[in-house]
Structure formats: structure tokens, C-alpha cells
Amino acid sequence: MEFRVLGPIDVRVQGRDVTPSAPKQRQVLALLVARANHRVSVPALLNEVWDGEPPRTATTALQTYIGAIRKALATASGTGAREIADHRLVTDGNGYVLRLADDEWDRPRFESLVLEARGLLERREAHTAGEVLGRALAMWRGAPFCNVRHGSRLTAQARVLNEAHLAACEARIDALLLCRRFQEAIGAAVALVGDHPYHENVHAQLMRALYASGRRAAALEVYQSLRRRMTDDLGIPPSPSTTTLHHVMLQDSPDQTYLAAAGAGTLL
Structure with missing residues (x-):
């Protein structure tokens, strides 16, 4: 599986797009991916999806969304929903954790390339640094989560990613200047x-x-x-x-x- 947040939220299995089409399901998944490998509480998800005013049926609806996401991931990957619930999108107390390896989503790869490039710049290896930063910036596909309605938490997550993108752009300009x-x-x-x-x-x-x-x-x-x-x-x-x-x-x-x-x- 491949999960992408450096642009529209996007989930692919063997090149096939399996991103939820239902807006609220996509919003739930976006926050889980943004906080991958960290617990996202049920209250946080409810507040995100319903702008701090969840209806009485919101918890049941959220459980339905989680079930639908698990089913979609299971179907796409050829596994069972129980396998997904146990090892991929797991319940953790009063919350959920989406477990992703570093090579399964784009953010760690981007951050690793930028970190590598900064080390190269410190050693004045500007040409190689510029190439590495070019690879990192090529991973960006647009504004983070632009295909999802933003609540307060996704707004904050998008801001963090946009700042990281800006810093990488600035570092690349520094590399270009050093290379004349x-x-x-x-x-x-x-x-x-x-x-x-x-x-x-x-x-x-x-x-x-x-x-x-x-x-x-x-x-x-x-x-x-x-x-x-x-x-x-x-x-x-x-x-x-x-x-x-x-x-x-x-x-x-x-x-x-x-x-x-x-x-x-x-x-x-």
C-alpha cells in the first residue's frame, strides 16, 4: 500500500486508487494518515468531522466510517477486515492508530531526503544537495489535503507540511546560489x-x-x-x-x- 499526503490525500494499492470517495470517510482517513503511527482519539475525530458540534449519532457514524475504510483496505490488498483491524487500522483505547512503515507513505521519504540535503549543504556539497532537494520537491502534488474539508486539526497538519515544503524550497535556492x-x-x-x-x-x-x-x-x-x-x-x-x-x-x-x-x- 502507498499513502500520500504531500498533496491530495491518496491511497493506492499496486497503482490502483482506493481513496474513499465519501467526503467524511476521506476526512477521517486524512487525519489518521496525517497522524500515522500515533493514536487519534475518538473525540478528536468527532470534532474534526463535525466542527466541534457532533450530533448524538456521531460516534456510531464514525464507527461505520472506520469499518468502511477497513473493508476498502482489506478488499484492495486481498486480506480480511480482521487482518486490517489487527495490524493496519487498529483500535487503541478510545481511539485509532493507522500503522504505516516509512516506505509506505511519502512524508518520511520527503523528510529523509531534506535531512540528507541539509547535511550535504553543511559540507558545501551544493550540487548533490540540489539534486536531492529536487527529488524531494518532485514528490509534492499540490496543497496538502486539498481534496478534504479541513477542520482545526487538518488545518494545523496542512500548515506543518506547507512550512516543510517552503523550507525545502529555500534550501534548494541556497544550493543553486552556491552552484552559481x-x-x-x-x-x-x-x-x-x-x-x-x-x-x-x-x-x-x-x-x-x-x-x-x-x-x-x-x-x-x-x-x-x-x-x-x-x-x-x-x-x-x-x-x-x-x-x-x-x-x-x-x-x-x-x-x-x-x-x-x-x-x-x-x-x-
């Missing part, structure tokens, strides 16, 4: 800036990539746009580190040691 692949870094950073208009680090990455490719005016304009947006919308200026990068780039004879350390070593 500035045009690719510009493209990747532009996409992130559009999605995260107040995120200073991705703006700084775009500034460094533009400056290193000989486009100082464009790099300075990125800063000015960020400053105006933060001042007008949030009432705060950019951080000292971002401001320092801007000041260095303003100089006709900038501190090349600083720029190199910042990942903006110029080709000029």
Missing part, C-alpha cells in the same frame, strides 16, 4: 516571493540571485517593494539582516567578502 546557477535561483525565488509577500528570507534570496547575475537595480527594487509592503501593511521595516544586505548592494564598491558569505558573489 543564478538564473534558476531567480526563477525559484520569484515564485516564492509571489506566494509569500512578507517572507524576508525569500526576498533576500531573490536579491542575492539578481545581484549575482549582474542585475543590481532589480535586486534593489525587490528590497524597496518589500519595504513598502511591510511598512504600509504591517507598520514595521525589514529586519536588520535584510537592510544590511540592501546597504551593501547600494555601494559602488561593495564588501565582496560579505556578499560571498551571503551567497551573492558577483560574476563581475
